[in-house]
Structure formats: structure tokens, C-alpha cells
Amino acid sequence: MILDVRNIQTFYGESQALQGVTLQLDEGETVCILGRNGAGKSTTLKSIMGLTPPRSGEVIFDGKPIHGLPAHKIARAGIGYVPEDRRIFPGLTVRENLDVAAYQRKGSAARWTVDGILDKYEMLGERADQDGATLSGGQQQMLAVARSLMIQPRLLLLDEPNEGLAPVIVQQIGELIDDLSKTTTILFTDQSVQFALKHARRAYILEKGQVVHEAPSDELRRDQATQDRFLSVA
């Protein structure tokens, strides 16, 4: 088990966003968190990342407790994070955006390198010296994901990677997730059931800050009743 989240409770001021979330990921798995708006999907990822530290409960990464650590230490421990806003650093070129994130790991043997990424993903490579702000939304998302790889994560957290992107881009993001899932563990959140179940092996459903359902994707795909109950917008 690479990630073990045990009964975490997170508050925004006095209001409780997570009412005891428990979830586990095995190394190499791609898992999705589903749920309606405000169910606590983003907060779960933020709590793992230390941005909204849980008030109680534990987050164990690779056998070590990480709850209570500042975000940069959690990143160093090996968790890559792409926030919902997915913004890049405007004013820095595509290459510099990657360089900033690669700085910490300078010198050590790396699976993902700046040049490797720019070679592999033409969309970024062609624009290496362009200001990040000139990229389209989808390209910025690719860059944000690529940037998170620069810390050589053993676990990647993607918060709503598809939000606001055109269908053709969504497909590319899906391909990227499939590609990365061959080599790393991924936990992502999404509102689209189809996308999530296509690319994740397993899914958790959150409602009102709690895990209400957990199932392999194949099973959940056929379970229309659960989908209707927890996920349909109507």
C-alpha cells in the first residue's frame, strides 16, 4: 500500500468539509474520486497534500505519516500535485516552468527530465521557449501535469484534470493519464463518470465529506442505481 488515508476530518474554519474520509491506494493503481460539487473531492486531495491539514486522522504515505507536514515536504516525499486551477507560471517559458520544478531534484537520477518531457510531448516541445501564458487551456494542463512529474512523484494527485476543457483535449488528457499510470500511482478527482471509469481501475464516491461507496470501475459502470443515487445531477 502506497497511500493510506485513515479517517481524516478537515475543517474550513468552523465548517467541516471532511467527516472522516478513509481510502487506500496500492502501488501502481489508478484510482478516481467521484462525487457532486462540494462533496469534498478537492478537499481530500488538499488534505493529503497538506494545504488544508486534517484536524484529525492520519495520512500514511509509503509507510510514513505525512499529515501535519508543510506542502513542500510532502512534495519532496514523492507526491506530485496538480491543483484544480491548473495554472502555470505566466512570465516563465514552458521550459522554465519545468525547470523551476526540477530544481529540487537537480543531479539525482530521474525518470522524468525536462528534456525528456519536451522530447516526448511534442505539444510542449514545440513551444519550449514560449511564455507559458500563451498556451491554450489544454496545453497549460499538459504543462501543469508535466511540471508535477519533475519532482519524480511516486504518487500523482490530479484535481479535476478535465474541468473546462474541450472534448478533444479531454481525450488527450485521458491518454496522458493512461500513459503515466503505467509507471506511477495516480489518484484523481472528476465529475464525469464516463471519463473516470474509463481511466481508473477503482473509484471512491464521496458525499457530504464521507466515502459512501467504493467499487472497481467495471462494477460501478454496471451499477446504475449507485450512479443515480450519488452522482446524477438531476
Add this chain to the structure above:
Amino acid sequence: MKTKILMGLLAVVIAGLIAVPWIASYFYIFILTEILILGLFAASFNLIFGYTGMLSFGHAAFFGIGSYATALVLIHLEWPFLACLLVSMGASALLALVIGFLSVRLNEVYFAMLTLAFGMMVFAIAYQWRSVTNGSDGLAGFTLGSFGLGLDLTLGNPAVYYHVVLAIVAIAAVVLYLICRSSFGMILKAIRQNPERVSFAGLNVRTYRLVAFVIAGTFAGLAGGLIAPFLRVASPELLHWSMSAEPVLMAILGGTGYFLGPFVGSAVFVLLETWITSYTESWMLVLGIILAMMVIFFRKGLLGTALDWWTEVKK
């Protein structure tokens, strides 16, 4: 092409600056000396403001400590000038480390207020610790001896002193520029854009902010060390919070997004001050109007606006 022309322009300006003592009167030499020193002060400030996004209202503390350090060493130890400047840099670096350690953990307005408070504390110490600082009169009556490095320079001669200031400010500016262009400078720019995202890359934002703060303080201390012999006094005014406002104004006036912006700001600031005060006492009123116009209409500062305008014309 564009950079070539700009580099050419810069070379002409530097050549002109070197030639000034042979073509201009002492009056202009004094003005230019002040512009260069305050320009370095403002450029050091812009490392934390324009690059890192931290608005400090206590930058005069480092400028002032630098001037007192040089004055004290000249009075009590009579060391060569270069050694005085190194002491100034060391003293302000140390002070910046202490103030920065306590301040960089806070953001925006809290950071601004804390640096302002520390700046006022340093002012109060200089004002009241009479046995060392001579209180409100400040430290005067020191004379410059040798320069150091075995160079035979008559530092008391304003033209010679101007050349020394020009050389030191130029070297300091190049060092600052290289820092801004390095990976470290790139991370500072990223921190200004979004500190949280920088922490996702495993970088400790607080450490980077502190290092930037200390570097900025050190160069402000160097500027302070240069100003004391120029003014022939190190007085509490150099530490006053209104002195902390000057680099803020200069950086905004010239353009915070450009490395040379603060130098342009310093030139405009000093020239306008000299020119307007020859007509009227209310120089601050005029400055206020100009600044308000800059912030409302020309956000990129004089240098930024000029560069934009030039790009437009070329099209």
C-alpha cells in the same frame, strides 16, 4: 535586433557616465553620484519587490545600517574604504537575516507592516543610542583615507569619488542582474506568481524569500556605505521610514518588471526633485501627482512604457 540596439544604447549611456567629470560641472557630478547610489538602493529593493513580490516598507534599515557601519569604521578604525564597504555589507546582511527570519513567514500587508515596524525600531535605536550613533546629529567628521587594493585614489575629490561609485554600482548591478537571471531568480519570479505552486515542486518558499531578503539587504547596505562619505554624515534620516518609501517610489516610477527600471526611477526622482525644488518647496505634491498618474495610466513604469512605445513604433 532589439536587444542589440538596447545593448548599444546601454553602452553609450555607460560611456557617457564615465566621461561626465570631463564635460560637466561638480553640480552634475553630485547629482549623478546620488542617482547611482539611490539607483543601487532601489534595484536591491526591487529584487524582493518586483521579482519576488514582497513589498517591504523597511528597506531603509539596511541602507542606514550600511551608512553607519562605514562611518563608524572610518571614525574608529580608519580602515581603507573598500574594507568599510565590506563591513557595511556584512552588517546589513546580518540585520536582514534577523529581520527577514521574523518577517518572511508573513504575507502581503502583514509582511509590509512587520518590516515597517522593524525599520522604525532600528531608527529608534540609532536616534537614541547617543554614545555610539551621536543621536539626531548623526556621525560626521570622518575622512576617507585610502581606497584599498593598493590603488592610489584621492577619494576626497568629487570626480574621483563619482568614478569609484560608478564602478562599484556597475559591478553590484551586474551581480544583481546575474542573480535575477539565474535559476534562483527564476524561482523568485515563480514565487511572485504563485508561492503555493512553488511548494508543490518541493521547494521551501520561506527559505527562498529569506535568501532574497538577505541579498537585497546586503546590496542596500553597500549603497548605504557609499552614501555616507558622499553626504559626509550618517544620520538617522537615512533610517527613517520615509527613506524606505523612496525605493518603492523609484521602482514603481521606473518599472518594477525591468532590471534597470529602478535606476531609471532613481534618475527621474533625483532630477525632478532638483529641478522642482528650484521653483517651489512643494516637491512632494508634484511627485504625488506624477506617481498617481504612473500607477493609473502607466503601470509598467517609465522604462516599460518607453519600451512598449518603441516596439509599437517599430511595427
